[in-house]
Amino acid sequence: MMDHTHSNGCQVPEDQQTKIDEIRKLLGPLPEKSSIYCSDECIARYLVARNWNVKKALKMLRETLAWRLHYKPEDIRWEDVAEEGETGKIYRTSLKDRYGRSILVMRPGYQNTKSVKGQIRYLVYCMENAIMNCEPGQSQMVWWIDYDRYKVSNISFKATKETAYVLQEHYPERLGVAILFNPPKYFEPFWKLARPLLDVKTREKVKFVYSDDPTTTEIVQDLVGIDSFDSFDEYAARLRFDFDEYSARMREDDIKVSLFWKTKQVNGSVLPSFSDFDEDSEESSRRNGVVGSEIKSEGEIVEINGHG
Template identity: 55%
Template sequence: MLEGSLIRRMSCKPEEIIREHVAEEAETGKIYRSNYKDKNVRVVLVLRPARQNSKSVNAQIKYLVHCMENTILNLPLDQEQMIWLIDFNGFNLSNISIKSTKETAFILQDQYLERLGLAILYNPPKFFEPFYKIVKLFLEPKTANKVKFVYADDPNTKIIVENLFFMDELESAFGGKVEESFDIKKYAEKMKEDDVKRIILNKGDTFLEPNTTLKSISHTEEKTTDTNCVTEVVEEKKLSEDPKSIASR
């Protein structure tokens, strides 16, 4: 399985997906990397399926992969896993997609293996429960065991969130004390910064600490601190890997 995963990863090159490729998918805040972590310093990826703004499963998965890559990029050096917080506020039957769910399960298990520490499904509606029975058919037992249902009116499940997070840092949508502050303009800048950091790291001649900002990058020969150059850097990387492209220039 690991060998097959590596081969597929090499062919699809998720590390080359940049903000410009998925900008429209990001607009509603349906998936984003939060500003807070759990008590184990795991980076949190927030998912809000009710904010789905695309009918293209390929585009949806491409954006999910981009978010996963950027989350991994920002993991602490001693941490290999992330947390998913899935907010079901506003979720209805029209948001259910077997194909999208199946593709998400495949990508998660095939490409990211042990990256998921826990997936918390917060306040899923009753009609989601029979749907999840179908979803479990796509999940390996180890992955399924990481999925936890949490309900705001159930103290027995709320304790899962309370044990994982500092409530004064957590969003109110998940029982915390902080109001959601997703701003697409600010998040777009964060995405651009992550793109630049990842491209620099992929060149293999620079070490960056997690959460490095563009202002702290002093490796001047890269000339990529201007985030508008990200696309050009990716294209240059592709050309350098394709002798035919170079010959035709």
């Protein structure tokens, strides 16, 4: 049986590629951004989430495409959600785990707003940013859920239900592992209520870790790669949050997001990763047909953010 190679370098068995091609055919012509979104790797994630059942995966993917057309997650910018992010209740650390996965820190005890709608919008922004910052060939991330300052008043079943729905229905197979760090005793009854909201695959990825329990911290050492630090506490300290520093990082990433989508739309080539826009930005811009604030392709100039 012949294997196929995706743009991320992964080998795909022929029978799986046949199902990917079948879904692509059934989807038919798509709007430009939807077409960009539906890479082979993307379609494969939906198939995996539905145990390679084409009919179920197709339904799930179509619902996500409809959601993305309406919600426009790729158009959310830091300035739109900065108020939600002031306390660092969700943020992407600059660290990666040993597999090159982005680490998204979630601190429910630092909740600073009441609107579930606003909270979900910020979560979506953070998810999109973490995905963009995964290393080439890596599509999953780590959630580090820190229960520092967590109180009973922080418990919101409505927000949890909405979060579980968005993440499972529209970001399938994006979670590598979820580390619940030092959850208090009074979290246990809530977990019993929330657990059924998660599918079996997701529940298996949830790991409870306590800083005073070596048997659980070993889980983190193995999965996240803490052994490269002097201690567990040193690693946890590296997950710190500084609003001004983080805001600057997110604004830089927002520029890369514009380049990311518009380069693909103009060039029609393999979708670039964020790494293509790091290091020497001018050199990477030339590689992707981008010079300064413009994208140039076959004599055509497309302005970004209204600047030429």
